[in-house]
Amino acid sequence: MAAAVIETCHVACCANRTPNVVSWGRGGTIAYGTCNSVALYDPEERRVVALLNGHTGRVNAVQWVHREDSAPEGHLVSGGSDNRLILWEAQQDGKFIQSVECKGHTGPVCAADAIYVEDSKILVASSASDSTVKLWLCCDAKEAECLHNLSFGSGFMMDVSLVLLPGSRVPILACGGDDSRVHLYVQANGQLQRAMSLQGHEDWVRGVEWASTGGELLLASCSQDSLIRVWRLCAKSGTDTHAEDNHSIIKMKEDIFEVKERDKSSVFAVSLETVLAGHENWVYGVHWQPPFYQGGELQQRLCLLSASMDKTMILWAPEEGSGVWIEKVRVGEVGGNTLGFYGCQMSADGSMILAHAFHGALHLWCKDADKEGEWRPGVVISGHFNAVQDLSWDPEGEFILSVGSDQTTRLFTPWRTQESKKVTWHEISRPQIHGYDMQCLAMIGRFQFVSGADEKVLRVFQAPRNFVENFANISGTSKETLLTSSDSANLPEGASTPALGLSNKAVFQGDLVPKNKEEEEQFNSVSDQYQESYFHPLNLTEPPPEDHLLQNTLWPEVQKLYGHGFEMFCLASDSSRTVVASACKASKAEHAAVLLWSTTTWRQLQVLPCHTLTVTQMAFSPDAQLLLAVSRDRTWSLWRRNLPTPESPEPLFSLYAHTEKDTAIHSRIIWSCDWSPDGKFFVTSSRDKKVIVWGPCSLDSGDPVLPPEIKPCSSILDVGDSATAIAFCPVLCSNDSYLLAVGLECGRIRLYRWSPGSEPAGGDNWSCCGETDTSQSHTLAVKRLRWRPKTGRAGRGNSKKDGQGDGGSEIEEESSWVQLASASADHSVKIFNINKRAL
Numbered sequence: 001m002a003a004a005v006i007e008t009c010h011v012a013c014c015a016n017r018t019p020n021v022v023s024w025g026r027g028g029t030i031a032y033g034t035c036n037s038v039a040l041y042d043p044e045e046r047r048v049v050a051l052l053n054g055h056t057g058r059v060n061a062v063q064w065v066h067r068e069d070s071a072p073e074g075h076l077v078s079g080g081s082d083n084r085l086i087l088w089e090a091q092q093d094g095k096f097i098q099s100v101e102c103k104g105h106t107g108p109v110c111a112a113d114a115i116y117v118e119d120s121k122i123l124v125a126s127s128a129s130d131s132t133v134k135l136w137l138c139c140d141a142k143e144a145e146c147l148h149n150l151s152f153g154s155g156f157m158m159d160v161s162l163v164l165l166p167g168s169r170v171p172i173l174a175c176g177g178d179d180s181r182v183h184l185y186v187q188a189n190g191q192l193q194r195a196m197s198l199q200g201h202e203d204w205v206r207g208v209e210w211a212s213t214g215g216e217l218l219l220a221s222c223s224q225d226s227l228i229r230v231w232r233l234c235a236k237s238g239t240d241t242h243a244e245d246n247h248s249i250i251k252m253k254e255d256i257f258e259v260k261e262r263d264k265s266s267v268f269a270v271s272l273e274t275v276l277a278g279h280e281n282w283v284y285g286v287h288w289q290p291p292f293y294q295g296g297e298l299q300q301r302l303c304l305l306s307a308s309m310d311k312t313m314i315l316w317a318p319e320e321g322s323g324v325w326i327e328k329v330r331v332g333e334v335g336g337n338t339l340g341f342y343g344c345q346m347s348a349d350g351s352m353i354l355a356h357a358f359h360g361a362l363h364l365w366c367k368d369a370d371k372e373g374e375w376r377p378g379v380v381i382s383g384h385f386n387a388v389q390d391l392s393w394d395p396e397g398e399f400i401l402s403v404g405s406d407q408t409t410r411l412f413t414p415w416r417t418q419e420s421k422k423v424t425w426h427e428i429s430r431p432q433i434h435g436y437d438m439q440c441l442a443m444i445g446r447f448q449f450v451s452g453a454d455e456k457v458l459r460v461f462q463a464p465r466n467f468v469e470n471f472a473n474i475s476g477t478s479k480e481t482l483l484t485s486s487d488s489a490n491l492p493e494g495a496s497t498p499a500l501g502l503s504n505k506a507v508f509q510g511d512l513v514p515k516n517k518e519e520e521e522q523f524n525s526v527s528d529q530y531q532e533s534y535f536h537p538l539n540l541t542e543p544p545p546e547d548h549l550l551q552n553t554l555w556p557e558v559q560k561l562y563g564h565g566f567e568m569f570c571l572a573s574d575s576s577r578t579v580v581a582s583a584c585k586a587s588k589a590e591h592a593a594v595l596l597w598s599t600t601t602w603r604q605l606q607v608l609p610c611h612t613l614t615v616t617q618m619a620f621s622p623d624a625q626l627l628l629a630v631s632r633d634r635t636w637s638l639w640r641r642n643l644p645t646p647e648s649p650e651p652l653f654s655l656y657a658h659t660e661k662d663t664a665i666h667s668r669i670i671w672s673c674d675w676s677p678d679g680k681f682f683v684t685s686s687r688d689k690k691v692i693v694w695g696p697c698s699l700d701s702g703d704p705v706l707p708p709e710i711k712p713c714s715s716i717l718d719v720g721d722s723a724t725a726i727a728f729c730p731v732l733c734s735n736d737s738y739l740l741a742v743g744l745e746c747g748r749i750r751l752y753r754w755s756p757g758s759e760p761a762g763g764d765n766w767s768c769c770g771e772t773d774t775s776q777s778h779t780l781a782v783k784r785l786r787w788r789p790k791t792g793r794a795g796r797g798n799s800k801k802d803g804q805g806d807g808g809s810e811i812e813e814e815s816s817w818v819q820l821a822s823a824s825a826d827h828s829v830k831i832f833n834i835n836k837r838a839l
Helices: 463-477 479-485 517-521 546-551 807-815
Strands: 004-012 022-024 030-036 039-040 045-055 060-066 076-079 084-090 096-103 107-117 122-128 130-136 144-151 159-163 172-176 182-188 191-200 205-213 216-223 227-236 254-261 263-279 282-289 292-294 297-299 304-308 312-318 325-332 341-346 351-358 362-367 375-377 388-393 402-405 408-417 425-435 438-443 448-453 458-462 495-496 505-507 558-561 568-573 579-584 594-598 606-608 615-620 624-629 636-641 653-658 670-675 682-686 689-695 724-727 737-745 749-754 766-771 782-787 816-823 829-835
Touching: 004 045, 004 425, 022 060, 022 341, 022 351, 030 060, 030 076, 030 130, 030 375, 039 060, 045 096, 076 107, 076 341, 084 107, 084 122, 096 130, 096 144, 122 159, 122 172, 130 172, 144 182, 172 205, 182 254, 191 254, 191 263, 191 546, 205 782, 216 282, 216 304, 227 304, 304 816, 312 341, 312 351, 388 682, 402 438, 402 448, 402 816, 402 829, 408 438, 408 463, 425 458, 425 463, 425 546, 448 568, 448 579, 448 624, 458 568, 463 479, 568 615, 579 615, 579 624, 615 670, 624 670, 682 724, 689 724, 724 782, 737 782, 737 816, 807 816
Parallel strands: 060 107, 107 159, 159 205, 205 282, 282 341, 388 438, 388 782, 438 568, 670 724
Antiparallel strands: 004 829, 022 030, 030 039, 039 045, 060 076, 076 084, 084 096, 107 122, 122 130, 130 144, 159 172, 172 182, 182 191, 205 216, 216 227, 227 263, 254 263, 282 304, 292 297, 304 312, 304 341, 312 325, 341 351, 351 362, 362 375, 388 402, 402 408, 408 425, 438 448, 448 458, 458 558, 495 505, 568 579, 579 594, 594 606, 615 624, 624 636, 636 653, 670 682, 682 689, 724 737, 737 749, 749 766, 782 816, 816 829
């Protein structure tokens, strides 16, 4: 088999903001819903190993179908806002495919559970916001059969859990909902009968989960009344049900129900085992420690994990002597402006626990091997929790900055642990946490960027010293070279956001000096009691957990740029780092002008009026002499940098060429544009599915007074879907053809080769040389594509420091790779490795 042209290097994505969306398999893989996909994450390798794309709405419920012998799972069930459930099945090669689809709900599915019944059939229970709970039977046939439909009138069931009754193959279903009760249903003789309703909670029941322990079942339920109740269900033999009530013994009240199966009937009793109080806010999730094999039989440890909106997770277990349930461990995050946890999971061996939070972040804690009873935060994946709008590589190609509608700017970089030679990508800084949805960004050098949000102001940020030092630690570069390159003398230590502000204030070395005891005793004013800076310098040797990212990795804002009349839409900076161009949303020509800013003084240099509607994207040519802008008015404009004169030393631009309504060729909004690496051609892509290369753009030839003839140099490429992003690869392919990546509205990314033909715009000079497959593609529109500015894969270049081994072939092998980063509306940032030789 030929080497794949495109391989996925990294996917940055976080969990959806709903309760039942994370499930940890016995094989060690964590499955979680991210936008419309299910991500399979390996916590040992610390990367997403697969994405399952099949839903057309947000995934709200994910659950592994656990085997009775605790072997790694072969099935996974997911439910989404497209009102469907999908059962995924593992193939021989370990890849999962869509096996069965359950259609029938008329509202978004919010919870699901599944167990194996006889003949390897799978029984699936699902709850949806159409106020019903349905039971489905999935067998080898591709069609799922809906066995039962429970309607709850105007009520909702928040969670469902299935298990087999002890000593029989009869399934019992527990549902918890907004009537503050836990309902138990038993499936016997083809009927689904309500066995009983357990009362006791005083607010909505948010989670229910069964565990079976040697002939008995335990059911944990958690509620918005901040309490957890554990119920015990056991089989009663025929004799002790009719025994006289012995009033001399004090014991818990038992509720009894009878199950008739075929010809024999069995009696079961349910009693309240314990009530666990310890959380101070709504408890959203409960999870039993997975069973494990010991001495040839399955053991269930009595250990319960709970997650709450009070930002804590608690491990509960009965005390050894008395059997009283107590709180063993409490972990969580302190401070920050986030809400709490939506759910919790535990690894198969009980050594790691995981929570997912309101902002989609995963929080992982690992049991400390050295210290008994100690847990420490672990390294885990992170990503945007809303559409990613723009991204940019740093000029050296060592990290990526991305901005999104989740109001954050995030910085991802490759990290290689000491033990393993594998490179994984992680978020190591969150330079900006804003109050407006982020829209665009442009890097100026390595450690400075400008960003624009849904506001009229542009903000300029500069990396603090603490970031530069930590980046050096994690990427393995020398601290000294980085600090000399970023003018370290006056760099602040870090940044923090004031309580009611939007701007990150710089924190300098002097602000961090702790006061001595006497000064601390007497506050001079009220404001002294509440410190303004929440920043604590970090010394990172591994990527930081979420609470550090929220508080201690901000970059200080150094400048605000005022001048636009509407929300910011796009930004570009030139290769000489002297000019930044910006544009905002516009429905009139007066607002559609491009503004130019000087990066040394941050003054507005110039207004470039040409377009009549929003400028959607801009790009400076590689030699920084030309500025290209494309617009919603379906035309492009090209601006030329004039030579500086003694009167105006600042660079000024004048209109060099543009298309009119009749020469535009594009008949819809032009979404994206980019320059060829040699600056001779530029490309535009549009909603009309067309991609066109224009040129030639040589500045040196001919009379500067006469405008050049810039016309299409390629045949018009129809990509079959709205082309929302385009990018020229910075390195040429063999036989000097150009490589372009096109991102489509459906989420696919295609690679094309284009060679300037002998006859202009004649013949078909495009060839498609690769595209992302279903599992690699995004599920929503591709918002931005950016190639790494250098060949090779980030994080791989500096492994041969000592010059040992066969360096030459490795360097050559590395230079045949190029990397492409993509940002999408499906909340993910993906990095692809592309092998030029395989093209």
